[in-house]
Structures are given as structure tokens and as C-alpha cells.
Amino acid sequence: MDLSGKALADRINALFQLNWEGWLNQASVDNLIRVLDQQQKENIVGDILEIGVFRGKFAVLLAAALRPTEDLYLVDLFAPLPPGQDTGSINNERDLRHWAQHPAYSEDQLLSKFKTVLDSSTMEHIRLVKCDSIAMPLTGSFRVIHVDGNHAFKTVLHDLLFSFAHVVVGGTVIVDDWCHTGWPQVGLALEAAMQSRSDMVVTATDTAKCYLRRVE
Numbered sequence: 001m002d003l004s005g006k007a008l009a010d011r012i013n014a015l016f017q018l019n020w021e022g023w024l025n026q027a028s029v030d031n032l033i034r035v036l037d038q039q040q041k042e043n044i045v046g047d048i049l050e051i052g053v054f055r056g057k058f059a060v061l062l063a064a065a066l067r068p069t070e071d072l073y074l075v076d077l078f079a080p081l082p083p084g085q086d087t088g089s090i091n092n093e094r095d096l097r098h099w100a101q102h103p104a105y106s107e108d109q110l111l112s113k114f115k116t117v118l119d120s121s122t123m124e125h126i127r128l129v130k131c132d133s134i135a136m137p138l139t140g141s142f143r144v145i146h147v148d149g150n151h152a153f154k155t156v157l158h159d160l161l162f163s164f165a166h167v168v169v170g171g172t173v174i175v176d177d178w179c180h181t182g183w184p185q186v187g188l189a190l191e192a193a194m195q196s197r198s199d200m201v202v203t204a205t206d207t208a209k210c211y212l213r214r215v216e
């Protein structure tokens with residue numbers, strides 16, 4: 001949808017207020033709206049990508065921003081985490097137990113949920129990619145990328161370097177949990193990925209997410 005200004009904010013906020021299961025606060029929603037609004041004004045074009053989807057709380061906001069020529073790629077395991085996975089958490093065992101009880105939606109569950117709020121033309125542009133992000137079979141150019149998959153250093157670094165290589169000039173990479181004390185490897189991976197990347201500039205932060213714009 002080519003929404004901007006108040007219409008964009010109203011649409012995104014209405015979807016946020018559905019209160020789907022997940023982790024998202026109003027400051028992050030406001031920052032996302034600012035990014036999307038700016039991209040609309042500057043006519044920044046590209047597909048949209050989320051790495052780590054869970055139950056679609058953030059993805060549905062991204063879907064609402066799609067233009068008719070753009071696709072939303074959603075990368076996830078779409079299944080419970082493999083046993084013994086390093087999640088990057090300082091309480092790995094506790095968090096693995098939590099994830100076992102609250103796994104990501106399967107592909108069918110996610111699409112069914114989306115269909116309750118998205119029209120059929122938007123649904124046609126949603127591409128589910130079931131894989132470990134380390135092996136994402138994606139090419140292409142993206143105007144927004146939300147990095148929110150596995151929070152272990154090696155995976156976050158991979159996901160960020162992939163994102164920096166595939167975000168368009170003027171596009172934004174959003175990094176979740178960049179300063180979360182429970183997931184310290186995310187911030188370390190962000191610092192490592194930013195080395196020698198003067199083209200990636202921090203444009204906003206909130207307690208959950210960091211927003212990096214590609215400027216050249």
C-alpha cells in the first residue's frame with residue numbers, strides 16, 4: 001500500500017493494537033512508522049525481509065507497508081528450536097524450555113493468522129522461507145530488513161552482514177535486542193558488523209531496536 005502520514009500511522013497502529021503474541025513496544029512501532037513514511041517520501045523501492053518471525057507480530061506491520069510491486073520475505077524455522085541450540089541467551093536452558101512451550105507458528109498457522117487481517121492481494125506477496133538463516137537462499141534488494149532470528153553471535157553477525165549486503169541505498173536495517181542485557185551477543189555482533197561500514201548509519205534507537213540506514 002502506498003500509505004504515508006496519518007493514514008500510514010493509523011494502519012500500522014491498528015495492527016499493533018490487535019495485540020498479537022510477541023515482543024513489541026509503542027516506541028518501536030513509532031520508529032517503524034517514521035522509517036516507512038520517510039521511504040515513501042523519498043520513493044525508496046525494494047522488497048521487505050524479516051529474519052525471525054515467531055507469530056507474525058512485527059511481520060504483519062511490514063506486510064501492511066508493501067506496495068503492489070513488492071514482496072515480503074519471511075525467514076524462520078517455522079518449527080520448534082532444535083534441542084541444544086545456542087540461542088545467545090545468558091539463560092540458555094531456561095529460554096530453550098520457554099521456546100519449547102511457545103514455538104514459532106508453522107507456515108500454515110502463520111498464513112491463517114495473516115488472512116484474518118490482510119487482503120488477498122497482499123497475501124499473494126508474502127513469501128515464507130523455511131530455513132536456518134545461516135543458509136538463507138535469498139538474493140535481491142530490500143528496503144527494510146528486520147533482524148530478529150537466533151540471537152547467538154555467529155548467527156547475528158551473519159544475518160547483519162547479509163542485510164548490509166542486500167539493503168538498498170536509503171533502506172533501513174532494524175536490529176532487535178541490540179542492547180538487551182539478556183542477549184549480550186546481539187550488541188557485540190552489531191559492533192563487529194559495523195566495522196568498516198561507514199555506509200551504515202544509526203538513525204534511531206529505542207530500548208528494543210536499533211535502526212541503521214544505508215547512506216551510499
Ligand SMILES: C[S@@+](CC[C@H](N)C(=O)[O-])C[C@H]1O[C@@H](n2cnc3c(N)ncnc32)[C@H](O)[C@@H]1O
Pocket residue numbers: 021022023024051052053054055056057058059075076077078079081104131132133134148149150151155
Ligand atoms: C524473537 S523471535 C522473533 C519475533 C518476531 N520478530 C516478532 O516480532 O514477534 C525469534 C524467531 O527466530 C526464529 N529463529 C531462531 N533461530 C533461527 C535460525 N537459525 N534461523 C531462522 N530463524 C530462527 C525462531 O523460530 C523465532 O520465531
